[in-house]
Amino acid sequence: MAASTAAQRIAIMSATADECFVDAEGWLPSVRQVRSPHVDARPVGTTIDLVVIHHISLPPGEFGGDSVERLFMGTLDVTAHPAFEPLAGVRVSAHFLIRRDGSITQFAACDARAWHAGESRFLDRERCNDFSIGIELEGTGDIPYDADQYHALVRLIHCLQSVYPLVWIAGHSDISPGRKTDPGASFDWNRLHMGLGAGRLARPF
16 A cells, blocks of 8 residues: 555645545545456555556557457457457456546556556566556557646656655556567657656656
């Protein structure tokens, strides 16, 4: 569990005047919630200090629809599209998905371990799922992300930083080099860092 108490779980999204409430388990009532079964407990005493940025679209390059949600819920019909066939039996999730219009869905409590990073290493630590929050952006990595997505991502990170001791940020490609490429060349890291403000999160790559 994060180094915080239920009484501390009122965070102000500094990019706006809106309040973002995070409950005692790490759920954000202000966003849509779809509770994935693909989660488990973090190791006792874990400090949640890393944000991992991903991209996802199902089928690849197609946006909208409910295929990503079905994947995270374990209900994706893998016979519905040829691109889904390799996903048979795959059990994955993320804490958050940010759609092209900036809308956010939460699939896992932040205090829980979502299954988003897989085999991974950050600096001298392996198993990044243990200590990270995974945020999926609806995208492909070669199509520019929408301005609404950057805006929502900044607001979400500001909110989470007010509750969790987040220090670091990385792409999936940073923690799983050679295996993953997301969020891809089209993700504008400078734009994100400018939105977050100086000193908010470091990417040591």
